[in-house]
Amino acid sequence: MSIGTSDATAAHEEVTGPVIEGRSPWALAFSRLRRDKVAMLSLAIIIVIVVVALLSPLFSAITGHGPNEQYHTANALTPAGLPRGPSGEFWWGTDDLGRDVLVRTVYGARISLLVGVLATALTVAIGVIVGLASGFLGGIVDTVLTRFIDVILSVPFILVAVSLVSIVGPSLSITVLVIGFFSWASVARIVRGQVLSLREREFVEAARSLGSSDSRIMFIDILPNVLSQVIVYTTLLIPVVIVVQATLSFLGLGLPPPTADWGGMINEAQSYYTVAPWFIAFPGAALVITTLAFNLFGDGVADAFDPRTDRLISQ
Amino acid sequence: MTGTTTAQSQDNTGSDEPLLRLRGVKKHFPVQSSALIRGEQEYVHAVDGVDLDVRRGETLGLVGETGCGKSTLARCIARLYDLTEGTIELDGRDISTLSRREMRPLRREIQMIFQDPYGSLNPRRRVGSIIGEPFAIHDIGSRRERKKQVQELMELVGLNPEHYNRFPADFSGGQRQRIGAARALALKPKMLVCDEPVSALDVSIQAQLINLLADLQDELGLTYVFITHDLSVVRHISDRIAVMYLGKVMEVAPVEELFETSRHPYTRALLSALPVPDPDLADRREQIILVGDMPTPVHPPSGCRFHTRCPKAQPDCAEVVPPLEKAKDDDSADHLTACLYPMDPDERLSRARATVADSEIVADDSALGGVS
Numbered sequence: 001m002s003i004g005t006s007d008a009t010a011a012h013e014e015v016t017g018p019v020i021e022g023r024s025p026w027a028l029a030f031s032r033l034r035r036d037k038v039a040m041l042s043l044a045i046i047i048v049i050v051v052v053a054l055l056s057p058l059f060s061a062i063t064g065h066g067p068n069e070q071y072h073t074a075n076a077l078t079p080a081g082l083p084r085g086p087s088g089e090f091w092w093g094t095d096d097l098g099r100d101v102l103v104r105t106v107y108g109a110r111i112s113l114l115v116g117v118l119a120t121a122l123t124v125a126i127g128v129i130v131g132l133a134s135g136f137l138g139g140i141v142d143t144v145l146t147r148f149i150d151v152i153l154s155v156p157f158i159l160v161a162v163s164l165v166s167i168v169g170p171s172l173s174i175t176v177l178v179i180g181f182f183s184w185a186s187v188a189r190i191v192r193g194q195v196l197s198l199r200e201r202e203f204v205e206a207a208r209s210l211g212s213s214d215s216r217i218m219f220i221d222i223l224p225n226v227l228s229q230v231i232v233y234t235t236l237l238i239p240v241v242i243v244v245q246a247t248l249s250f251l252g253l254g255l256p257p258p259t260a261d262w263g264g265m266i267n268e269a270q271s272y273y274t275v276a277p278w279f280i281a282f283p284g285a286a287l288v289i290t291t292l293a294f295n296l297f298g299d300g301v302a303d304a305f306d307p308r309t310d311r312l313i314s315q
Numbered sequence: 316m317t318g319t320t321t322a323q324s325q326d327n328t329g330s331d332e333p334l335l336r337l338r339g340v341k342k343h344f345p346v347q348s349s350a351l352i353r354g355e356q357e358y359v360h361a362v363d364g365v366d367l368d369v370r371r372g373e374t375l376g377l378v379g380e381t382g383c384g385k386s387t388l389a390r391c392i393a394r395l396y397d398l399t400e401g402t403i404e405l406d407g408r409d410i411s412t413l414s415r416r417e418m419r420p421l422r423r424e425i426q427m428i429f430q431d432p433y434g435s436l437n438p439r440r441r442v443g444s445i446i447g448e449p450f451a452i453h454d455i456g457s458r459r460e461r462k463k464q465v466q467e468l469m470e471l472v473g474l475n476p477e478h479y480n481r482f483p484a485d486f487s488g489g490q491r492q493r494i495g496a497a498r499a500l501a502l503k504p505k506m507l508v509c510d511e512p513v514s515a516l517d518v519s520i521q522a523q524l525i526n527l528l529a530d531l532q533d534e535l536g537l538t539y540v541f542i543t544h545d546l547s548v549v550r551h552i553s554d555r556i557a558v559m560y561l562g563k564v565m566e567v568a569p570v571e572e573l574f575e576t577s578r579h580p581y582t583r584a585l586l587s588a589l590p591v592p593d594p595d596l597a598d599r600r601e602q603i604i605l606v607g608d609m610p611t612p613v614h615p616p617s618g619c620r621f622h623t624r625c626p627k628a629q630p631d632c633a634e635v636v637p638p639l640e641k642a643k644d645d646d647s648a649d650h651l652t653a654c655l656y657p658m659d660p661d662e663r664l665s666r667a668r669a670t671v672a673d674s675e676i677v678a679d680d681s682a683l684g685g686v687s
Contacts (some may be wrong), residue, residue: 024482025439189610202435206498208451211422213415224439 012166018044031305039300046295053109065100067107067257081274093278104260111261116242122180127187135195152185165253235298239291262287333368342403360612361387363562374539384562389510393427395576426499432491432510436483443479449501468497488519506538561620568650578642578657581621614619627667
């Protein structure tokens with residue numbers, strides 16, 4: 001008895017050849033993203049910044065200046081001890097201690113990107129796990145975790161950061177931990193909300209009726225359905241984290257001197273901005289361009305995951 | 316009080332054990348009340364004491380209005396819900412109190428097809444991995460063997476096996492239900508619980524899927540519990556039909572017997588809503604229009620659940636819970652009715668007068684504790 005013949009629609013589509021592959025939602029989003037010019041330009045800028053950060057020793061080699069070396073020559077500082085503007089030797093000028101602003105800005109990109117990526121990864125990892133557990137398991141787990149989220153969101157972040165750093169001392173890892181610890185709550189909230197609606201869908205019941213365990217349902221059935229939101233949020237979180245890191249450095253809570261980082265450089269430059277505008281302009285511009293590029297790229301990613309974008313573009 | 320002893324006269328008739336045996340099955344859901352001060356927890360009596368047998372290889376149709384508890388009963392049978400009370404025996408083994416871990420090997424025996432062809436398939440997974448999921452969960456076969464089995468299943472349900480790598484969004488509603496059926500059949504179950512599998516589909520597609528399910532039953536020797544509110548569908552596919560009202564079974568009978576000599580006034584009213592193609596016959600036929608809505612399952616009526624809307628309710632209908640038993644002598648042994656005043660085939664329900672007191676008509680809160 002051939003059951004297959006009763007279905008007229010399925011059988012006659014073999015013209016396309018043996019391999020019939022549905023395009024995954026990811027592939028569709030990626031193809032939309034590739035058509036978004038602003039996002040692609042932002043991505044190009046981000047790639048340039050990443051390459052520059054990776055190759056920062058090369059800048060040091062070309063100019064012959066180390067990032068923390070102080071030059072007391074006539075080219076570096078005026079006789080009065082003030083920074084000198086851009087010149088053949090110091091392309092972006094010098095700072096108040098006679099250091100090369102270009103080399104320091106380039107090295108600063110490493111810190112910003114490193115903290116941006118690490119702290120965001122930590123934030124998202126905690127947020128996703130807490131959100132999944134809280135939304136899917138419900139009950140007492142959910143009550144405890146949501147109250148904890150409320151507490152985290154109501155703690156004044158800068159005050160805690162200031163006191164914490166003054167106790168344990170500034171370092172890269174404490175910066176990452178502090179940012180991660182205070183940012184996951186909003187990710188967890190987004191994920192939890194999504195999971196709450198997803199777990200009522202019939203495919204979760206179907207998985208259960210097949211004998212799936214809770215953790216399998218959480219990570220194999222539900223997680224892929226929240227991933228697009230998480231990715232959008234992640235790309236928009238990186239610039240926020242970079243700015244927060246710069247803010248902490250500006251307040252003297254970043255990395256211990258003489259390490260070059262953008263927030264710290266802006267802090268050092270603020271008393272010289274009338275006599276040495278380049279000193280504040282270059283790290284400032286680097287910070288603005290980086291965060292802008294990440295933000296625009298994040299917007300592009302958000303649009304790419306929104307199925308309505310196709311229609312908007314074609315109009 | 317639940318009628319466990321009286322209910323199943325068919326037990327002693329045949330030598331074959333029923334595949335599935337439900338006894339006094341109850342599922343109550345706590346009502347989320349916003350008032351914190353309110354001391355007493357209230358419950359929705361979704362399924363409230365169901366006794367049913369499902370025999371090997373048969374199709375038991377489960378019909379009833381929206382909200383009568385038939386989907387809840389399906390989920391209790393598939394053990395997606397824990398029972399509040401009662402027992403479910405599969406193949407003579409009590410599965411009603413098994414934990415999820417203990418239940419896992421038994422999942423191979425009893426599977427479910429869901430109502431919503433859009434909600435029941437994970438939109439982020441490829442069809443091959445959806446149908447192969449049971450193999451992954453139960454750790455059966457290597458990757459290559461699984462793929463082969465999945466493609467055989469796709470062929471079995473009338474899908475092109477080459478569409479293995481597509482996503483659910485690439486398929487129509489009817490094709491998605493076929494995917495759901497393939498997934499349910501992957502573990503070669505003995506029993507399929509179909510929760511309104513065709514009600515979300517176009518009528519032309521409904522027929523295709525019902526024929527597919529019937530063919531699969533012949534080929535694989537499956538037993539179905541087929542839930543629907545569509546009487547013509549259930550008449551076509553079922554061997555026996557159980558009529559549910561407010562969490563209880565009102566009448567069970569072989570299909571033709573139910574359609575010809577239904578005993579319960581509710582069944583009669585339900586059947587009178589079935590369209591008749593012959594206009595002359597339709598004119599002569601009795602149309603029974605029930606008054607009022609179904610009472611809330613939070614405070615179900617006392618006695619017979621149906622007495623508040625029954626055209627021939629008597630005072631004792633509000634007090635005595637009628638057992639599910641053989642109603643008249645000329646009924647077959649399979650025909651059970653839960654009614655104190657079962658109807659004769661030529662009795663006209665529209666001429667009946669209810670003599671139940673008006674105060675009884677309104678669901679009585681105080682009766683809540685006494686009903687079981």
